Amino acid sequence: MKILILGATGFIGSALLDRLTSDGHGVTGLGRNVARARLKRPGASWIAADLAEMRKAGDWLPLVETHDVVVNCAGALQDGLADHVAATQEAAMLALYTAAKNKPPMRIVQISAPRGDAGTDLAFLATKFRADTALAESGVSHVILRPALVLGRNAHGGSALLRALAALPFAIPLVHAQSRVETVALSDVTEAVSAAVAGLLPERSDLVLGHPERPPLAELVALHRQWLGLSPARIVSLPAPLAAPVGLLADIAGRLGWRSPLRSTALSVMAGGVSAEDDAHAPVPFLSARQSLSAVPSGVQDLWFARLYLLKPLLIVGLSAFWLLSGLVPLFAIDAARQHFLRFLAEGPATALTLLTCLADIVLGAAVLVRPWAKQALLGMLALTAAYLASATLAEPELWTDPLGPLVKVLPSILLTLATLAIRDER
Template identity: 35%
Template sequence: MPAQNILLFGASGLIGRYVTDALRARGFNAIGIARQFLPAQKVSALDLELPVMAMDAAALAQLLRTHAVDMVVNCLGVLQDGPGSDTQAVHRDFVARLLDAIRASGRAIRLVHVSIPGTADQDRTAFSTTKREAERLIAASGIAYAILRPGFVIAPAAYGGSAMLRALAALPVDLPPSEAATPFQPAAAEDISATIAWLAGRDVADESVHAVTWDLMQPQPVTLGGVIGQFRWSFGTAKDFRITPPVFLIDLGAKLGDLASRLGWMPPLRTTAIAELRRGVAGDPAAWMAATGIVPKTMAQAVGARPATIQDKWFARLFLIKALIIASLVLFWVASGFIALVVSYDAAAGILTAHHFPPALVGPITVLTSLMDMSIGVLIAFRRTAAVGLIAGILAALGYMIGSAILTPDLWIEPLGALVKTGPAIVLMLVALLMLDNR
């Protein structure tokens, strides 16, 4: 019988969130599972927060029985290994436990697994090799399955690579010709959800879709430059002047992105992202189109169906600038503290002495404020503590301004205007605080 209850893992992600909401809109009882939902994402009592990666096969089987699940959709995925991200654990090991759970549940369940286009001989990164290992486990499992390999996903929301391409379209930056010519066939999020809904309408015993692997994307060839060009048309930036950075700067940016990921950030520009981008996105959607009757939306239809709003434009323009803002604030606080403590200690202490601070307090105050500044910079550098660091930075800057107004008001009119510039620094920290969300 057709699926009534659908359990979806990764329901807080770009694809998972869209598919969960779309299935519910079609009348399916879609249970969204994620490690954590943002308050804005948790729109239903069927959105459940569970420690999925810590659940063994028995716990997963019990989850399937409890919700009388007929179909499981797996949208879990991480781009690169790092703090809190393990490609092997997420892509392969979880799938292995999920297959055991489906077999142990005692229910007839179809697994729909969202993977990536391409073939094993093209896989060069841990991301792609572990995705392919999961496909092989599923194909050998004997259960009913559908492996979906969407192209570059276009959805109303943007995250990771899709956000980066929007940023490139909005900013005066162009890709080198070698990158721009990479094949990059897109897939509309609506077509992914329509495919999963179509599978949910098929009996699990239907032999025609018992074990299928489909590429989901528009059949017309498109390049990466063409995808960005379509977004430029949407943003109204198609005729803007652009500069093309050399390839080595892109590689350097990816290395810096790897470093940022070690601090808990999830930048779209990392070595894995660049490697996968250069490999390209290509496939043959003929089998999928013939089986389902779905005519995939083209890039122009997917992007042009909804004109870019001011929210879209602001996000695209600020997306890559966010990293620059965070990096500059880290450097500002660490450097200011280091300079006062090491390079210009006598000058920093001399300011307090000149304003009649008790000599016994000059040294301790200079050292403590310098260490505080550097600590604020370190807090901002780590994603987990960035919000605390930014709030501390705002409070510290306000404290400096108020203290100076009371104790050393003449510093407000000193030639370089150091205290006057503190106001814009506070505003920049407030902007960074408001931009911390990734989803």
């Protein structure tokens, strides 16, 4: 069969692409940025498109006509610079269902979320559930699958945060430490979708994918710590209000394009745990959290990822502060700052060059905070730092031996910039 996977570059979508390809299907992946996916999986066809802009049935007709099954793995946790929750999870899906009615053999496999007690009024869950209801009422052949927290070798979002928390030294601070978390192995999700595509699950099924064991969040973090090969650490349970400032900062980062799993939506959902005790579970055995982790033993790269995950935002904010201050501070002492340029320039050009370099520092310090501009900003920092060092070496080589080390201190900032550039990618 010819299968179209929405969100094929994501955590679940990329695994499904591999599984359905191995099943012998012709698979097409759809995502917003598929350049790297084409390199990693050249055997699949790829379409670059933004679901948030596909809100009319006509946008879907060419895709519906050339595929037999659509597997929807796409989603957006919260509105932000790069995400529009309602458009992606509801409007685009309603348009797809309308288009699919014109091709009766079409089947849609919807990857949704368990219907728990917490967070159902949030846009993330509310739009998913309205789309599920519309699919159930559309008359289109479908299966709805509701995986709990998905655990796999790769990590993204909540599963990445679990690893990061598990790798903290000394003690692990947790909010909602006793909230119950239902989990499912990524391999079990791909198995269920494979069965749905093959018609092995009943038509119009609406099933939860998850192991009946629901460990507390604290126990789940401890399991991940053991999986990483780290000795046990004390769990420090924190009151829920302490999470509010973290959620606010994460929401601000989301508006700048960064998809933090600590945004207020995720914290609200976690407050009630991740479970679906009242929904129908798929009648198949699933791996428990411990079994899911044991099935994919960790390597040193997993430990590196876990330790760097929470350092990444600190590196970005630190670089931003460094460059913003280096541009702003000289503006309050412009006469002193331009003395270096007055050694080989007239007063007017020296002042202009001082202001120009300050402005460049400020622009780079602000731009690195915006995810779509972060790579260019980091490369600009490296280029400008190299220019500063080269010009200072030619004009004032004695600065290298200055007791305060104004040039020597720049070298660690280069390493910090290179490290941030190396871990900038989110998936």
